Structures are given as structure tokens and as C-alpha cells.
Amino acid sequence: xxxxxxxxxxxxxxxxxxxxxxxxxxxxxxxxxxxxxxxxxxxxxxxxxxxxxxxxxxxxxxxxxxxxxxxxxxxxxxxxxxxxxxxxxxxxxxxxxx
Numbered sequence: 001x002x003x004x005x006x007x008x009x010x011x012x013x014x015x016x017x018x019x020x021x022x023x024x025x026x027x028x029x030x031x032x033x034x035x036x037x038x039x040x041x042x043x044x045x046x047x048x049x050x051x052x053x054x055x056x057x058x059x060x061x062x063x064x065x066x067x068x069x070x071x072x073x074x075x076x077x078x079x080x081x082x083x084x085x086x087x088x089x090x091x092x093x094x095x096x097x098x
Contacts, residue, residue, distance in 0.1 A: 042048075
């Protein structure tokens with residue numbers, strides 16, 4: 001077998017795999033859109049609230065709407081009572097009035 005024939009075979013196999021991956025991605029996208037729409041209808045019908053990451057402390061349930069001082073409600077140097085407080089970092093950007 002000539003080197004050029006081997007090269008063309010490898011390129012052809014690569015193109016076929018690329019096309020198959022593109023078709024698979026398109027089919028997966030269509031399926032996920034259907035699932036997201038069904039989940040959105042479920043959320044609306046059950047009147048669910050925002051994302052809940054942890055259940056133990058109010059400032060770890062949804063970090064975007066957390067009170068900045070609630071971990072230190074006893075005093076400013078108080079240790080955190082809940083282990084999830086060490087796993088969740090404060091939000092990067094907050095839109096608060098100065």
C-alpha cells in the first residue's frame with residue numbers, strides 16, 4: 001500500500017468520524033431542549049423556588065441572594081457553625097447600593 005493511499009484512508013476515516021460526532025451533537029441538543037422544556041413546565045406547575053445547594057444554613061442555600069453578615073450573626077470573629085460554609089465562596093459580583 002502506498003503512503004498516499006494510507007493517508008487518504010486516514011483522512012477519510014477522520015472526516016466520517018467528525019460528521020458522525022456533529023450529527024450526534026445535534027441529536028443530543030434536540031433531546032436536551034425537549035427535556036429542559038419539560039423541566040421548565042414541571043417547575044412552573046410545582047411553583048419551585050431557586051436553586052438550593054445546601055440545606056443547613058440560609059447563606060449557603062443560594063449564594064447569590066445571601067446576606068453577607070449572616071455567617072457572623074453571633075459576632076464578627078465567630079466560627080462558622082456549618083461545614084458547607086467552608087465549601088461555598090461569596091459571590092464575585094453583588095449589585096448593592098453603596
